Amino acid sequence: MKKKMRLKVLLASTATAFLLLSGCQSNQADQTVATYSGGKVTESSFYKELKQSPTTKTMLANMLIYRALNHAYGKSVSTKTVNDAYDSYKQQYGENFDAFLSQNGFSRSSFKESLRTNFLSEVALKKLKRISESQLKAAWKTYQPKVTVQHILTSDEDTAKQVISDLAAGKDFATLAKTDSIDTATKDNGGKISFESNNKTLDATFKDAAYKLKNG
Structure with a gap:
């Protein structure tokens, strides 16, 4: 009888410890990660x-x-x-x-x-x-080597039309790239950008247009 009672006490103690640990982990998981005037953001709400x-x-x-x-x-x-x-x-x-x-x-x-x-x-x-050989031949038809072009990226159509008008009037492409392009990675280099056909960061329409350009 004593052994049974001891076993029950041991089980009860283990269950209590588990509940305490769970409660402790739950509180830790809901710690505050940010505060603002009038409230806070907890870990659980942020994770959700x-x-x-x-x-x-x-x-x-x-x-x-x-x-x-x-x-x-x-x-x-x-x-x-x-x-x-x-x-x-x-x-x-x-x-x-x-x-x-x-x-x-x-x-x-x-x-x-x-x-x-x-x-x-x-x-x-x-x-x-x-x-297969046929797949290689099909891929070769659309393959494009690495190309280097100059581009001017604008945030609106009106600016783009103005740039086109300025280019038609004989203004320097590199100068316009520096003043009008929003592509900070290329604007100071005349808008120059090099890429291959497998480039995933450029729009497909842009790449198609670039491939159609003649050298120079």
């Missing part, structure tokens, strides 16, 4: 909002994709390969590199991760699916 945000869902999806690819094919992509690609972008944009990263929502580390994801994706595609 984060989960509902499309940006957060995209971020989570990107994390899963990167980690799955890196786990399966990480040994096939060297750090040097990623660093070389990173340095190429850095050299291309020069002192405007940080502006380029900011405009595209990257930090230096997340941009490297994005580059690595691209390389990992290429490895995965090659390993998972063999490319």
